[in-house]
Amino acid sequence: MRIFLEKHLNLLDYALSSLWRRKGKNLSVFFVFTLVIFLLASFLFLTRSLLVSAQITLRQTPEITVQHMVAGRQESIPLSYMGKIEDIFGVHQVSPRVWGYKYNEVTGANITVMGLSRSPLLGEEVLAEGRFGAQGEQGWAVIGQGVLADLDLGSRRSFSFFRPDLTLKPFSVRGIFAPQSNILTYDLVITGIDDGRDLFGLDPQLATDLLVEVVNPLEIATIARKISQVLPDTRVITRPQILKTYQAVFSWRSGFAAICLISALAAFIIMAWDKASGMAPEERREISILKILGWQTPDVLMVRFWESLALALVAFVSGTILAYIHIGYFQAGLFRSVMMGWSVLRPGFDLVPVVSGTDLFLLFSLSILPYLAATIIPAWRSASVATDSALRG
Amino acid sequence: MFVNPWSLALCLLSGITLFLILVACKTAVKVLRHWDPAADSQRQIELESEIWLSSTLVQYGLAFQIISLLLYVLAADHFSGMLSGAMCATGALLANDYGLPLLIVKIAGMFLYGLWIVLHQLDISSEKYPLVRLKYILLLLIAPLLLADTALLILYLQGLNPDVITSCCAVIFGEGDKGAVQNLLGRMGSQTTLGFYYSWLALLFVAGFLAWRRQEIILYLLYGTAMALFFVLALHTLIAQLSSYIYAMPFHNCPFCMLKREYGYIGFFIYLPLFATAFCGVMPMLIHLCRARGILAPTVARLQKKLVAVSLFALALYAVLSSYPYLLYLFRGGEG
Numbered sequence: 001m002r003i004f005l006e007k008h009l010n011l012l013d014y015a016l017s018s019l020w021r022r023k024g025k026n027l028s029v030f031f032v033f034t035l036v037i038f039l040l041a042s043f044l045f046l047t048r049s050l051l052v053s054a055q056i057t058l059r060q061t062p063e064i065t066v067q068h069m070v071a072g073r074q075e076s077i078p079l080s081y082m083g084k085i086e087d088i089f090g091v092h093q094v095s096p097r098v099w100g101y102k103y104n105e106v107t108g109a110n111i112t113v114m115g116l117s118r119s120p121l122l123g124e125e126v127l128a129e130g131r132f133g134a135q136g137e138q139g140w141a142v143i144g145q146g147v148l149a150d151l152d153l154g155s156r157r158s159f160s161f162f163r164p165d166l167t168l169k170p171f172s173v174r175g176i177f178a179p180q181s182n183i184l185t186y187d188l189v190i191t192g193i194d195d196g197r198d199l200f201g202l203d204p205q206l207a208t209d210l211l212v213e214v215v216n217p218l219e220i221a222t223i224a225r226k227i228s229q230v231l232p233d234t235r236v237i238t239r240p241q242i243l244k245t246y247q248a249v250f251s252w253r254s255g256f257a258a259i260c261l262i263s264a265l266a267a268f269i270i271m272a273w274d275k276a277s278g279m280a281p282e283e284r285r286e287i288s289i290l291k292i293l294g295w296q297t298p299d300v301l302m303v304r305f306w307e308s309l310a311l312a313l314v315a316f317v318s319g320t321i322l323a324y325i326h327i328g329y330f331q332a333g334l335f336r337s338v339m340m341g342w343s344v345l346r347p348g349f350d351l352v353p354v355v356s357g358t359d360l361f362l363l364f365s366l367s368i369l370p371y372l373a374a375t376i377i378p379a380w381r382s383a384s385v386a387t388d389s390a391l392r393g
Numbered sequence: 394m395f396v397n398p399w400s401l402a403l404c405l406l407s408g409i410t411l412f413l414i415l416v417a418c419k420t421a422v423k424v425l426r427h428w429d430p431a432a433d434s435q436r437q438i439e440l441e442s443e444i445w446l447s448s449t450l451v452q453y454g455l456a457f458q459i460i461s462l463l464l465y466v467l468a469a470d471h472f473s474g475m476l477s478g479a480m481c482a483t484g485a486l487l488a489n490d491y492g493l494p495l496l497i498v499k500i501a502g503m504f505l506y507g508l509w510i511v512l513h514q515l516d517i518s519s520e521k522y523p524l525v526r527l528k529y530i531l532l533l534l535i536a537p538l539l540l541a542d543t544a545l546l547i548l549y550l551q552g553l554n555p556d557v558i559t560s561c562c563a564v565i566f567g568e569g570d571k572g573a574v575q576n577l578l579g580r581m582g583s584q585t586t587l588g589f590y591y592s593w594l595a596l597l598f599v600a601g602f603l604a605w606r607r608q609e610i611i612l613y614l615l616y617g618t619a620m621a622l623f624f625v626l627a628l629h630t631l632i633a634q635l636s637s638y639i640y641a642m643p644f645h646n647c648p649f650c651m652l653k654r655e656y657g658y659i660g661f662f663i664y665l666p667l668f669a670t671a672f673c674g675v676m677p678m679l680i681h682l683c684r685a686r687g688i689l690a691p692t693v694a695r696l697q698k699k700l701v702a703v704s705l706f707a708l709a710l711y712a713v714l715s716s717y718p719y720l721l722y723l724f725r726g727g728e729g
Contacts, residue, residue: 044398248475248555255397262401297445298517357654358467365402365464369457373409376453377416380446 008306011299015306029275030315036268037319037367038326040261044363045323046332047254049354054246057184058239062095062211063220066227067235074235076206081231085212088226092215096207098196102161102189109150113161113189115196130175133192140195141171145179146186164201171195257335258366265367269374276304276378284385297383304379305372312368320355320363327353394475394553399468404550406461407543413454418536420447421529428525444525448513451532455506458539462499466649475555482649489552495545502538507672508679509535515683515692523686590630594712597623601674601708605701610681613697617678620704624671631663631715638718659714666711673704 019026066085068077082094098115118135133140141159143151151159157173177185197204212227214220220238228236287300326332331351394400420443427436469482469492476488486492509531516524597619604612632648639651639659651660677697684693 047398244475244555251397251399251471251475251555255395255401258398258401259396262405297442298449301445301449358471361464361467362398362402365406365460366398369406369460370409373413373453373457376413376449377446380449384442384445 008302011302012306012310015303016310018303019307019310025275026311029272030311032268032271033312033315033367033371034319034322036261036264037316037363038322039264040258040366041320041323041363042326042332042335043254043257043261044359045327045353045355046335046351047250048356048359049327049351051247051250052354053183053352054250055243057181058243058246060184061239061242063214063217063239064212064224064227065237066210066212066231067237068209069233069235074209076202076208077210077234079205079207081234082210084230085210085227088223088230090215090219090223092213094213095211096193096209097211098193098200098202098208100196100200100208102199104150107150109146110187111147111150111189112187113191113196113199115191115193115199117193127175128178130173132190133174137192138195139170139172140174140191142175142177142190143173144177144185144188145182147189148176150187161199163199169195169199265370269370272371273374273378276375277381279382279385283382287382287385297380300383301376301379304375304382308372308375308379309368312371316364316368319367320360324353324355327351394472394555395550397472399464399471400550403461403464403468403546406457406464407546410454410457410461411539411543413450413457414532414536414539417447417450417454418533420444421532424525424529425533430521444522447532448517448528452510452513454539455510458499458502458506458542462503465496465499466652470649470653472553472555476553481647483647485553489549491545491549491552495542495549498538498542498545502535502542503668504672504675505531505535505538508676511676511680511696512683515680515689515696518692519688521688523689524683527683586630587634590626593619593623593626594708597708598705601701601705604677605698605705608694608698613677613681613701616701616704617675620671620674623674624667627667627711627715631667635715635719638722641718641722659718663711663715666707666714670704670707670711673700673707676700 066077066081067074068081069075077096079096082096085091085094095117097117100113102111102113103109104111127142128145130142132142153159153173158170159173160168160170163169171189171191177188191199193207196202197206202208212223214223220240224236224238228234290300326334328351395404420440424440424444428440429437466482469485472485472488473481476485486496509528512524512528512531516522516528597616600612600616600619604616628648632646634646636646636648636651637643639656640647649660650656651663652658653660677700680693680696684690
């Protein structure tokens with residue numbers, strides 16, 4: 001065992017010095033490889049951090065959302081539907097919600113306004129200041145950081161929106177969401193349900209959708225099926241479905257990006273193959289001398305393996321660190337729009353890079369293994385040079 | 394579902410392995426047709442140089458296959474987040490008819506690939522390459538398995554359909570969405586199976602120890618066969634019984650969740666010794682055949698003894714690590 005370790009330590013030593021001797025050639029491979037790994041890693045990390053954010057925020061959403069469908073489009077739902085849902089065994093509570101968008105013509109941003117019949121399940125810790133309005137209170141609003149900036153409120157605590165008939169509906173700000181919940185609340189205005197109806201000009205007997213809370217999370221799917229049987233003209237969306245959809249969509253997008261990057265990887269592999277194949281006369285002489293000194297083909301192959309592995313690992317570490325910085329400090333500036341869309345207000349939240357062992361393993365399989373595979377055949381070619389001709393030439 | 398980083402990585406790895414092995418198979422055919430250790434023709438010299446390339450290619454390919462097994466299980470766990478009704482990797486593997494066969498092909502492959510590497514090491518330990526033909530025949534047998542592996546992978550990925558909320562209506566509540574946990578094996582029997590399992594383990598220790606001391610073919614045969622059966626029994630017991638204690642949930646019997654961070658990655662420390670002990674336990678019986686080639690006899694004998702020792706050590710490790718959650722449960726006052 002000791003002999004084995006010593007042999008490989010010596011080979012590694014030789015491989016590292018040989019890498020160093022051919023700095024120019026290896027540095028170019030290193031830079032390109034780092035770039036490829038950086039791009040791949042950025043996408044994987046970005047996907048992961050978006051997924052984690054989605055998971056965290058979805059914990060707050062109700063288990064089931066019921067929407068009214070008319071002619072294949074979503075319409076306001078009559079409050080009379082609530083009774084039918086409440087009758088289903090296992091339903092804890094049904095609450096109506098009114099929501100919609102207000103377009104700010106000055107800044108070109110869309111603001112989401114949401115009227116709730118009771119305080120959201122968020123708790124007070126999501127608020128940077130203030131509180132939610134009490135039951136029956138009129139004209140209150142809790143706004144997100146983006147809305148605060150977009151309406152240019154400064155230290156003022158009141159604003160108004162236009163009703164459909166262009167009269168003004170005033171709101172007074174009771175609370176402001178903390179920046180930590182930005183992914184959910186950046187463009188959000190929360191108000192009472194009556195104010196919401198007033199603002200959007202909705203009939204008092206209507207709501208945008210119904211939120212259903214379920215006592216036992218294992219029963220979500222069953223209760224959702226029952227609701228869709230009792231109310232066939234509705235679309236029933238469950239929280240697990242939303243999560244799975246998010247994951248599928250993000251994975252699809254990062255997979256699509258990965259396909260594009262695979263071509264970059266392929267180009268890099270061809271370059272690495274080419275670099276490893278083109279042997280300078282000194283290299284041929286070096287290997288011939290080694291072989292005369294008693295080295296055998298597998299020893300030369302082993303040195304080449306250590307060389308590739310060392311280069312690949314250093315490129316892997318630097319590419320990963322760069323990707324982390326890209327996500328954490330530069331908010332994934334290069335790919336943000338690919339993953340999230342282009343709306344004016346949305347890109348306001350802070351991405352927190354999340355690195356998981358499985359992602360690193362995936363990255364390893366996508367980058368280092370193809371590179372190692374690409375260097376075997378050139379390494380063998382260099383290891384099997386005809387000694388006499390190389391030395392004579 | 395090919396447009397996904399995990400699917401891409403699996404396909405990429407499969408493609409690379411296939412490429413490496415097929416290049417090596419070209420050499421294999423040449424070796425089988427023209428190998429003649431006595432000759433000093435140009436062709437023989439070229440062949441002798443080429444077998445280094447092919448054996449390196451095969452070793453890389455086989456190492457990649459082992460990595461792809463792990464990648465496959467982790468990918469299944471990832472896929473489960475997108476399939477309705479799949480709560481963990483088991484659900485994703487059962488999502489269509491090809492998931493489980495692919496897993497079995499990959500696991501069976503690992504043993505074959507390992508056998509090839511052992512034969513290769515034995516072969517190059519002698520200057521006359523006495524096993525070169527045997528090695529390349531085995532390689533030609535491995536190639537179809539690899540093709541099957543790739544084909545199953547493509548079929549499996551093609552059959553996966555992530556459930557995305559559709560814009561029409563509530564069509565998404567298929568029969569898959571039962572909200573219940575899917576298990577590979579239901580929980581069954583209790584004390585009797587566990588008793589049988591532990592007695593088998595004890596017998597295995599005795600057989601292994603005797604094989605290590607006496608080094609006779611019959612004992613290797615006994616140990617190897619008992620080990621092969623034990624491997625199946627151990628997987629079964631682990632999934633159907635011991636896993637519940639790891640998860641501290643009576644109805645969660647998943648063989649894969651234990652590989653995750655929630656359970657301290659304990660699965661790796663259970664599966665690694667299990668595969669090691671099974672592999673090292675079965676090998677002595679198989680390589681005994683090579684003893685017939687006179688020059689290899691001492692090397693083979695040394696290797697057999699070493700393998701049995703490693704196997705016994707891994708077995709002990711496996712026994713301790715896999716029983717630890719169960720013992721902890723009993724120690725804390727749980728009822729058996």
